[in-house]
Amino acid sequence: MWINPKLNWTASDYYNAADLNRVENNTQEVAILIQQVIGTIIDLEPIVTNRDYTSIEFYNGLNRVERNLEKLLVLNLDGLVPLKTNWQVGDPFSYLDAIRLENNLSILYNLLSKNATAINYAGTFNCGEDVI
Numbered sequence: 001m002w003i004n005p006k007l008n009w010t011a012s013d014y015y016n017a018a019d020l021n022r023v024e025n026n027t028q029e030v031a032i033l034i035q036q037v038i039g040t041i042i043d044l045e046p047i048v049t050n051r052d053y054t055s056i057e058f059y060n061g062l063n064r065v066e067r068n069l070e071k072l073l074v075l076n077l078d079g080l081v082p083l084k085t086n087w088q089v090g091d092p093f094s095y096l097d098a099i100r101l102e103n104n105l106s107i108l109y110n111l112l113s114k115n116a117t118a119i120n121y122a123g124t125f126n127c128g129e130d131v132i
Helices: 017-037 059-071 095-116
Strands: none
Touching: 017 059, 017 095, 059 095
């Protein structure tokens, strides 16, 4: 189930375990929508959504998260920001990174979810005049 992203990050906000759980959950939801709408199966690396305040995310985890997001970029859409898949020890994670992750997912989800509702199922055709 899609979790509404936080799109108004500021420099004074704190990024926590629940925020990264939301990003990974929403990554999985967008991958499901891509399969439904486009028919492309996205082979994601393992998704982690059970972080808590005792969890520590290391650079390799951030690289995995961003590689998964990169796999979702099967559409060339305006507003998508390039991902960072080369995190290293000591790289700072800022509110700009949080904006990039959440905004990219939001753009993809909004477009795909609108298209998913327009798909006809069971071979139904809608054309011509309404005479029924």
